Amino acid sequence: MKNDLYRILSLIDPLHVSNGQYYRLIDIVCILESISEEEIEIEDTIMTAFYVCDQGVLEIYDYELNIRVVEYPNWERFLLSKTGKESVEAVNSDILSKLQRCYIEVVKPQHLLKKQELQEFLNFVKKSSEIRLRVSEMLQEFDENNICFEVY
Numbered sequence: 001m002k003n004d005l006y007r008i009l010s011l012i013d014p015l016h017v018s019n020g021q022y023y024r025l026i027d028i029v030c031i032l033e034s035i036s037e038e039e040i041e042i043e044d045t046i047m048t049a050f051y052v053c054d055q056g057v058l059e060i061y062d063y064e065l066n067i068r069v070v071e072y073p074n075w076e077r078f079l080l081s082k083t084g085k086e087s088v089e090a091v092n093s094d095i096l097s098k099l100q101r102c103y104i105e106v107v108k109p110q111h112l113l114k115k116q117e118l119q120e121f122l123n124f125v126k127k128s129s130e131i132r133l134r135v136s137e138m139l140q141e142f143d144e145n146n147i148c149f150e151v152y
Helices: 005-009 025-034 075-083 093-101 115-126 129-139
Strands: 015-017 020-024 039-041 045-053 056-070 103-107 112-114 147-151
Touching (some): 005 147, 020 025, 039 115, 056 129, 075 093, 103 112
Antiparallel strands (some): 039 112, 045 056
Protein backbone atom coordinates (compact mmCIF):
# COMPACT_ATOMS: atom_id res chain seq x y z
CA MET A 1 0.00 0.00 0.00
CA LYS A 2 1.31 3.42 -0.95
CA ASN A 3 1.62 6.18 1.59
CA ASP A 4 -0.95 8.90 1.30
CA LEU A 5 -0.21 12.47 2.29
CA TYR A 6 -2.26 12.34 5.50
CA ARG A 7 -0.57 9.13 6.62
CA ILE A 8 2.78 10.84 6.08
CA LEU A 9 1.66 13.92 8.00
CA SER A 10 0.44 11.73 10.86
CA LEU A 11 4.11 10.88 11.50
CA ILE A 12 4.77 14.53 12.38
CA ASP A 13 3.95 16.20 15.67
CA PRO A 14 2.12 19.35 14.48
CA LEU A 15 2.10 22.77 16.10
CA HIS A 16 -1.30 23.79 17.47
CA VAL A 17 -1.63 27.57 17.43
CA SER A 18 -4.79 29.71 17.38
CA ASN A 19 -7.15 26.93 16.30
CA GLY A 20 -4.72 25.93 13.54
CA GLN A 21 -2.66 22.82 13.04
CA TYR A 22 0.67 23.51 11.34
CA TYR A 23 3.34 21.16 10.03
CA ARG A 24 6.92 22.44 9.95
CA LEU A 25 8.49 22.46 6.52
CA ILE A 26 11.65 20.84 7.89
CA ASP A 27 9.61 17.99 9.40
CA ILE A 28 7.79 17.34 6.12
CA VAL A 29 11.10 17.31 4.25
CA CYS A 30 12.61 14.82 6.73
CA ILE A 31 9.64 12.47 6.55
CA LEU A 32 9.62 12.54 2.73
CA GLU A 33 13.32 11.73 2.67
CA SER A 34 12.75 8.78 5.00
CA ILE A 35 10.04 7.03 2.99
CA SER A 36 11.08 4.69 0.21
CA GLU A 37 8.05 5.13 -2.04
CA GLU A 38 8.48 7.47 -4.98
CA GLU A 39 4.75 8.18 -5.26
CA ILE A 40 2.20 9.36 -2.73
CA GLU A 41 -1.54 8.76 -2.92
CA ILE A 42 -3.28 12.11 -3.05
CA GLU A 43 -6.67 13.79 -3.26
CA ASP A 44 -7.32 17.47 -3.97
CA THR A 45 -5.11 19.21 -1.44
CA ILE A 46 -4.06 22.72 -0.52
CA MET A 47 -0.91 23.36 1.48
CA THR A 48 -0.81 26.96 2.66
CA ALA A 49 2.50 28.37 3.88
CA PHE A 50 2.73 30.21 7.21
CA TYR A 51 5.47 31.65 9.37
CA VAL A 52 4.73 30.62 12.96
CA CYS A 53 6.66 32.25 15.81
CA ASP A 54 6.21 33.73 19.29
CA GLN A 55 4.90 36.95 17.74
CA GLY A 56 2.08 35.12 15.98
CA VAL A 57 1.17 33.50 12.69
CA LEU A 58 1.86 35.15 9.34
CA GLU A 59 0.16 33.64 6.29
CA ILE A 60 2.33 33.47 3.19
CA TYR A 61 -0.69 33.12 0.92
CA ASP A 62 1.08 33.41 -2.42
CA TYR A 63 3.15 30.29 -1.66
CA GLU A 64 0.09 28.08 -1.41
CA LEU A 65 0.44 24.71 -3.16
CA ASN A 66 -2.66 23.56 -4.99
CA ILE A 67 -2.70 19.86 -5.86
CA ARG A 68 -5.64 18.94 -8.08
CA VAL A 69 -6.75 15.50 -9.21
CA VAL A 70 -8.04 15.98 -12.76
CA GLU A 71 -9.37 13.98 -15.71
CA TYR A 72 -7.09 15.84 -18.13
CA PRO A 73 -4.24 18.26 -17.47
CA ASN A 74 -5.21 21.89 -18.03
CA TRP A 75 -2.62 24.22 -16.51
CA GLU A 76 -3.89 27.17 -18.53
CA ARG A 77 -7.41 26.95 -17.06
CA PHE A 78 -5.98 27.06 -13.52
CA LEU A 79 -3.65 29.95 -14.36
CA LEU A 80 -6.39 32.08 -15.88
CA SER A 81 -8.85 31.36 -13.07
CA LYS A 82 -6.23 32.16 -10.41
CA THR A 83 -5.09 35.42 -12.03
CA GLY A 84 -8.38 36.60 -13.56
CA LYS A 85 -6.57 37.20 -16.86
CA GLU A 86 -7.96 36.32 -20.29
CA SER A 87 -4.73 34.93 -21.75
CA VAL A 88 -1.46 33.43 -20.55
CA GLU A 89 0.41 36.26 -22.28
CA ALA A 90 -1.36 38.79 -20.02
CA VAL A 91 0.05 37.20 -16.85
CA ASN A 92 3.11 38.86 -15.30
CA SER A 93 6.17 36.62 -15.78
CA ASP A 94 7.02 36.62 -12.04
CA ILE A 95 3.50 35.53 -11.14
CA LEU A 96 3.55 32.93 -13.90
CA SER A 97 6.82 31.49 -12.61
CA LYS A 98 5.58 31.29 -9.02
CA LEU A 99 2.25 29.70 -9.97
CA GLN A 100 4.03 27.09 -12.07
CA ARG A 101 5.81 25.98 -8.91
CA CYS A 102 2.72 26.21 -6.70
CA TYR A 103 0.34 24.06 -8.73
CA ILE A 104 0.40 20.33 -9.47
CA GLU A 105 -2.11 18.33 -11.45
CA VAL A 106 -2.43 14.61 -10.80
CA VAL A 107 -4.33 12.68 -13.46
CA LYS A 108 -7.10 10.26 -12.51
CA PRO A 109 -7.57 7.39 -11.87
CA GLN A 110 -4.22 6.79 -10.20
CA HIS A 111 -4.24 9.70 -7.73
CA LEU A 112 -0.45 9.39 -7.46
CA LEU A 113 1.80 12.37 -6.81
CA LYS A 114 5.50 11.99 -7.46
CA LYS A 115 7.31 12.54 -4.17
CA GLN A 116 9.92 14.56 -6.06
CA GLU A 117 7.31 17.12 -7.14
CA LEU A 118 6.36 17.79 -3.53
CA GLN A 119 10.02 17.94 -2.53
CA GLU A 120 10.72 20.47 -5.29
CA PHE A 121 7.90 22.69 -4.05
CA LEU A 122 9.13 22.51 -0.46
CA ASN A 123 12.66 23.34 -1.58
CA PHE A 124 11.31 26.32 -3.58
CA VAL A 125 9.62 27.67 -0.44
CA LYS A 126 12.63 26.96 1.76
CA LYS A 127 15.00 28.86 -0.56
CA SER A 128 12.69 31.78 -1.32
CA SER A 129 14.48 35.07 -0.77
CA GLU A 130 11.09 36.78 -1.14
CA ILE A 131 9.74 34.95 1.91
CA ARG A 132 12.87 35.74 3.92
CA LEU A 133 12.65 39.44 3.06
CA ARG A 134 8.89 39.70 3.68
CA VAL A 135 9.03 37.98 7.07
CA SER A 136 12.12 39.96 8.12
CA GLU A 137 10.46 43.25 7.21
CA MET A 138 7.19 42.42 8.98
CA LEU A 139 8.50 40.64 12.08
CA GLN A 140 12.14 41.76 12.30
CA GLU A 141 13.20 38.11 12.40
CA PHE A 142 13.51 35.07 10.18
CA ASP A 143 14.18 31.45 11.03
CA GLU A 144 13.51 28.87 8.33
CA ASN A 145 12.49 26.43 11.08
CA ASN A 146 9.37 28.58 11.55
CA ILE A 147 8.05 27.98 8.04
CA CYS A 148 5.01 25.74 8.37
CA PHE A 149 2.06 24.51 6.35
CA GLU A 150 -1.60 24.08 7.05
CA VAL A 151 -2.93 21.21 4.95
CA TYR A 152 -6.51 20.72 3.84
